[in-house]
Amino acid sequence: MMLDFVSVSKRFSRNAPPALEDVSFAVERGEIIGLLGHNGAGKSTALGILLGMVAPDVGEVSIGGISVQRDRVGALRQVGAIFEAPAFYEYLSGRRNLEVLTAYSGGVSRAEFDEVVEWVGLSGRIQHRVGTYSHGMRQRLALAQALLPRPQLLVLDEPTDGLDPEGIVEFRHQVRELRDQFGLTVLLSSHLLSEVEQVCDRVIILQKGKKVHEGPVGTAGERRLVLEIRSPMADSLLPLIEVEGGERLEDHHYAFPSEIEPSALLARLIAAGAPINHFARSEGSLEALYLRLSSISPAE
Amino acid sequence: MTFLRQLYWELFRLYARKRTYVGFGIFLVVEMLFYFFWTREKAEAGMAKFIERVAGGFDEYFSALTLAFLIVVFTMLLLGVIFVSLVTGDILAKESEDGNLRLLLVRPVSRFRLLLVKFLSCQIYTLSLFVFVGVSALVVGVIDRGWGGGMLVWAPELPRVSLFTWNEGLARYALAMVGFSLIYLPVIGIAFFFSCCRIKPATATILTVAICVADRILSAIPLPAFDPYREYFLTSRMEAWLYLLYQDIPWPRFIEAWGWLTGFGLTGFVLGWMLFERRDVKS
Numbered sequence: 001m002m003l004d005f006v007s008v009s010k011r012f013s014r015n016a017p018p019a020l021e022d023v024s025f026a027v028e029r030g031e032i033i034g035l036l037g038h039n040g041a042g043k044s045t046a047l048g049i050l051l052g053m054v055a056p057d058v059g060e061v062s063i064g065g066i067s068v069q070r071d072r073v074g075a076l077r078q079v080g081a082i083f084e085a086p087a088f089y090e091y092l093s094g095r096r097n098l099e100v101l102t103a104y105s106g107g108v109s110r111a112e113f114d115e116v117v118e119w120v121g122l123s124g125r126i127q128h129r130v131g132t133y134s135h136g137m138r139q140r141l142a143l144a145q146a147l148l149p150r151p152q153l154l155v156l157d158e159p160t161d162g163l164d165p166e167g168i169v170e171f172r173h174q175v176r177e178l179r180d181q182f183g184l185t186v187l188l189s190s191h192l193l194s195e196v197e198q199v200c201d202r203v204i205i206l207q208k209g210k211k212v213h214e215g216p217v218g219t220a221g222e223r224r225l226v227l228e229i230r231s232p233m234a235d236s237l238l239p240l241i242e243v244e245g246g247e248r249l250e251d252h253h254y255a256f257p258s259e260i261e262p263s264a265l266l267a268r269l270i271a272a273g274a275p276i277n278h279f280a281r282s283e284g285s286l287e288a289l290y291l292r293l294s295s296i297s298p299a300e
Numbered sequence: 301m302t303f304l305r306q307l308y309w310e311l312f313r314l315y316a317r318k319r320t321y322v323g324f325g326i327f328l329v330v331e332m333l334f335y336f337f338w339t340r341e342k343a344e345a346g347m348a349k350f351i352e353r354v355a356g357g358f359d360e361y362f363s364a365l366t367l368a369f370l371i372v373v374f375t376m377l378l379l380g381v382i383f384v385s386l387v388t389g390d391i392l393a394k395e396s397e398d399g400n401l402r403l404l405l406v407r408p409v410s411r412f413r414l415l416l417v418k419f420l421s422c423q424i425y426t427l428s429l430f431v432f433v434g435v436s437a438l439v440v441g442v443i444d445r446g447w448g449g450g451m452l453v454w455a456p457e458l459p460r461v462s463l464f465t466w467n468e469g470l471a472r473y474a475l476a477m478v479g480f481s482l483i484y485l486p487v488i489g490i491a492f493f494f495s496c497c498r499i500k501p502a503t504a505t506i507l508t509v510a511i512c513v514a515d516r517i518l519s520a521i522p523l524p525a526f527d528p529y530r531e532y533f534l535t536s537r538m539e540a541w542l543y544l545l546y547q548d549i550p551w552p553r554f555i556e557a558w559g560w561l562t563g564f565g566l567t568g569f570v571l572g573w574m575l576f577e578r579r580d581v582k583s
Contacts, residue, residue: 012580044582045582048580048581048582051405051406052405052406053402053405053406053580053581053582054580054581054582055578055580072410073408073409073410074408076406076407076408077408079406080406081403081406083399083402083403085399086399086403087398087399087400087402087403088400088403089313089316089400091316091317091318092313092316096312096313096316099309100309100310100312100313101403101404101407103302103305103306103308103309104306104404104407104408104409104414105407105408105409106302106408107302107305145403155406
């Protein structure tokens with residue numbers, strides 16, 4: 001077990017609602033797990049507790065079997081982290097920034113340093129001032145600092161925020177590579193459904209500080225064809241959909257076996273006399289799940 | 301070794317900032333202003349009168365060392381607290397504001413060590429500032445008055461004027477600069493404490509300067525009723541660096557004052573650490 005989050009609760013002030021409430025989950029070594037939720041769902045608090053920056057009121061987090069709350073330094077030896085909009089010392093070069101930061105990790109060898117810098121694609125600019133870096137280069141530097149010295153768990157907080165499409169694709173590729181080549185466990189916190197869907201093996205959805213879903217992206221996230229179908233006679237539409245092997249997920253969202261051809265299905269529904277106002281493929285199956293969960297209060 | 305490496309990189313970071321050199325440059329400008337003041341005809345005439353009265357031999361005692369001493373005292377009185385508060389107030393609060401702190405806090409290092417590195421770097425930085433001011437003032441003095449002569453030290457806090465030969469004066473001047481920087485530990489302690497709080501860096505600086513100025517004003521109230529309490533004021537204690545320029549250094553008094561001030565400064569560090577240790581830093 002790489003990460004064990006056990007019954008963690010946190011409230012920042014007495015009158016405020018809980019930022020996290022009895023959240024538990026575990027992450028196996030080599031897994032890429034997504035932490036999904038709206039702004040304010042508790043993702044940042046969960047990461048803060050995991051990284052020892054926030055003290056939980058109740059519960060405990062262990063990394064590689066070492067409790068963050070009891071031995072923060074020991075637990076963090078295994079972790080590298082990237083935050084949204086990573087801040088560096090602008091007046092120092094990329095190299096100097098890494099040297100300042102890695103000094104607090106006990107230092108790294110020159111060979112390891114150069115290898116990581118080359119791997120993230122910063123070799124040509126590492127001597128330049130960070131103030132001259134583009135957002136994408138800062139993100140590469142952030143990845144480099146997270147990988148020095150080699151961690152076992154990589155924590156990514158909204159890592160692709162502000163990146164251009166090419167940068168996003170490359171970052172996703174790097175995350176997969178880190179797992180596949182180096183065996184890293186990755187915890188990816190994001191509000192981008194497509195990102196989590198494309199990168200993660202499993203997803204945890206937080207809502208108002210509570211865990212409302214945990215499961216593999218492939219099955220619980222509905223790998224079936226999800227369509228948004230709107231009709232003024234929704235009740236009479238449902239039996240027709242069931243005949244086609246479909247299932248209602250939420251208002252206007254229906255899941256069908258993946259082999260169904262949407263245009264043929266639309267033709268059949270119209271032929272069966274169903275008035276259809278809107279017929280569209282839902283952008284992602286995880287989206288359907290997420291929307292469904294979002295429409296339900298955690299208390300329910 | 302790891303601790304020293306962390307300290308080295310923290311100092312590297314501090315000295316790599318452009319504003320460090322802007323700050324040093326401002327000190328140099330102010331030193332030059334005081335140099336011009338002390339070498340104007342009227343000021344020099346006043347000094348000549350004073351020196352002839354207390355020691356005799358204006359040319360002997362209005363030397364590079366005496367001039368440097370006068371420049372340093374007034375420059376530090378004007379800027380010392382402000383600059384030290386600025387640097388120390390920034391040390392954590394600015395990193396917290398800029399977001400750099402998060403990247404440090406996820407490193408496998410205790411918060412105590414992180415703060416200790418930063419606190420010590422502030423003290424070393426202050427020492428380097430005093431050395432810079434001391435050396436630059438001396439260079440200005442030597443250019444103006446030449447190498448050699450005696451040294452005359454006078455301040456209201458001194459029981460009488462101190463007179464030194466050139467070599468003795470040089471040693472005392474160097475010792476006083478180091479002592480002066482050590483005496484600043486309470487200012488570092490106060491600013492560091494505020495820097496550990498969840499406040500803006502400018503607020504940490506302003507609060508520290510405000511405390512020091514208020515302390516100075518209260519300690520300087522010339523009423524006999526204040527006399528028994530004067531020793532409890534921070535700025536009164538901080539005048540202890542002048543003991544190093546007494547004709548015969550009263551070491552027990554200096555050590556007592558230095559111990560008191562060090563205790564005060566370290567208390568600021570400990571309180572700041574206790575506060576910071578409990579502080580939630582959200583990512």
